[in-house]
Amino acid sequence: MPGCELPVATCPDMCPAAERAQREKERRLHRFEVAPGCLGDRPRADPQRAVKEYSRPAAGKPRPPPNQLRPPRVLLAAVRYLAGEVAERPDASSAEVASFVADRLRAVRLDLALQSAGDAEAAVVLEAALATLLAVVARLGPGTARGPVDPGLLQAQVQEGFGSLRRSYARGAGPHPRQAAFQGLFLLYNLGSVEALHEILQLPATLRACPPLRTALAVDAAFREGNTARLFRLLRTLSYLASCAVHGHVAHARRGALARLTRALSTPKGQTLPLDFLVHLLALDGPKEARDLCQAHGLPLDGEEGVVFRRGLYREEGLPHAGTCNLLVDSKLRGRTLEEVVMAEEEDEVVDRPESQA
Helix, strand or coil, rough: CCCCCCCCCCCCCCCHHHHHCCCCCCCCCCHEEECCCCCCCCEEEECCCCCCCCCCCCCCCCCHHHHHHHCCCHHHHHHHHHHHHHCCCCCCCHHHHHHHHHHHHHHHHHHCCCCCCCCCHHHHHHHHHHHHHHHHHCCCCCHHCCCCCCCCHHHHHHHHCCCCCCCCHHHCCCCCCHHHHHHHHHHHHCCHHHHHHHHHHCHHHHHHHHHHHHHHHHHHHHHHHHHHHHHHHHHHHHHHHHHHHHHHHHHHHHHHHHHHHHHHCECCEEEEEEHHHHHCCCCCCCCHHHHHHHHCCCCCEEECEEEEEEECCCCCCCCCCCCCCCCCCCHHCCCEEEEEEHHCCCCCCCCCCCCHHC
């Protein structure tokens, strides 16, 4: 309607010059954004490192002018920088990286919403932003809730990212070559959700027939059915990004599998199962992780190589921990950088075929 047309963004930098100057003056620069050698009393912003921070739109506040909004090509460059430089920093914890990246990606989505941009080019930015966010969230370790980032807030931001992207797809303008993959990521991230499954089943049959979505639907079915062997066979085959998306459900799936094994195998005197069997069945990273998993659930060990299922000992306390997930997540980068995966410069294919796993 007249008077509500969105502007064409014109800011050439990852962070507008006015914001850099303001945050520099107020000493609100993140250490990732400070120019080398300027970490003293008066840190200065590096235009090549500073990225626009998220600022919640306030009621009655005028919209930012075009020179404060970054066009899609600049937004994509910012996402590339976050994935290639910030996410891979060796001098920062995964929690610090996730906190910084999530905030800056939220600002990316806001800039897109406040400008006139084509759906196809907006989708490319949103895909890269969401892929980056999924990866940094999957890298978070235990104890994150006590760190500089709130896991609940991160989860909400991932869902917000999926919402923005799927609305862009739904507007119909295309093409969107990665849509099947990202619709699959949506289902994997929301594994077991009736609502998510319903939304996926409303997609056109041609889209649902694409391999990434077919695989995601198979994973969801195995998860719902409690089919442990099939579920973890499928999880081994997922691409890196798909593995990042489903990462949050791995610990719950392993706990459910251990509970079912307990019901099936427990006897009054106890029955021993080789730890190697658990390592393979649950796609664990080795015997140590299997021992830790069993002991966390009250199951005694039989030396270094077995676990004893004895009636009445199994317990569940607190939230399950996903462990390192090197086999199911990290190993799937296969020498590629996160930037290559996020920007689709290296095809993110499956690692193995399901049939190759016993």
